[in-house]
Amino acid sequence: MFVIISYDVATATRTGARRLRRIARICENYGQRVQNSVFECKIPPNLFVSVKQQLLDTMDPEEDSLRFYFLGKDDEGKILHVGAKKSYDIDGTLII
Template sequence: MMMVIVSYDVKTSDPDGAKRLRHIAKICQNYGVRVQNSVFECLVDTANLELLKEKLLDQIDETKDSLYFFNIGKKYHHKIEKFGSKDVIDLDGPIIF
């Protein structure tokens, strides 16, 4: 499994943009944890990363929106520093709802 940071910016000045934004957020929630409004930490394997990219690229309007994938890799534990009020979720540990 590797850590990938997904970041997006969707133009929401029209109803279609708001709909795209909701769909993109929902897709990202299925693969990772929201760490900022439009930023997700995703712990995925290569196959799921490609599937995630495909699903997100199907949703965005490349003339209005932007989408970034930052591949942090498998040894990500010491590459991410967090400061501030939001708690960090251990993606390797158990998650209880």
């Protein structure tokens, strides 16, 4: 499945900054960062359940937010990128 994960973490405190780093690290393990707080992930549905739970366990629902966008198999070809950062091949090798 192709999922876009975006997050907004309150970083006014040290614990918030720590949550931000942890959430980013989790996302980096499963996808490609395409914006500061946006990741494109191509993962099997059963693995997504685990990723989602890790993120939910890390975030503070009173201060932070997570968004998951589920795209179909063919939707990755419908992504239009314009700007400085070079696009990548989501089916290519992911180096962690």
